[in-house]
Amino acid sequence: MNQPTVVITHHAVSNFNHTVEDVDQWHKARWPECKSELGYWVGYNYVIEADGKVTQTRKHTEEVAHTIGMNNKSIGVCFMGNFDTHQPTPNQISAWGKLYGDLRKQYPDIPTLPHRAYANKSCHGSLLANDFFQIAYQRITLIDRLNKLIALLTRLLTQRRMK
């Protein structure tokens, strides 16, 4: 049983062309008995590929396998790539913004932290600050609100002109 209190972000330490199927093979080899209710061996709840494709691999209520000590109180999100050597893709960041926004609706104001907050490793990548994905989400939310405001103002101005 898993009761999420935090969203923990990881990088796969892989190439950008690796996919959720690769992670599934890697985890199946290590933990053959840990098949999820959704049919994956992936220990995370979500995988975000380089093109922004998001796959849910484990239900939120299932015990997860991604962060020692947190596997019954967290949601794990893994980005394909290696953020010790390069940045996430813009598609990964916008996919994250939507996913984290959805999770925050289900678990109001659930925080997000990198794997390294709980373990002596660089995960989610030494190039990214601890609050990288928190700030990315806030930026996306702000841009979204500004776009809605601009659309509203444009509509109001157009209506005035038509009178």
Ligand SMILES: [Zn+2]
């Ligand atoms: Zn990790």
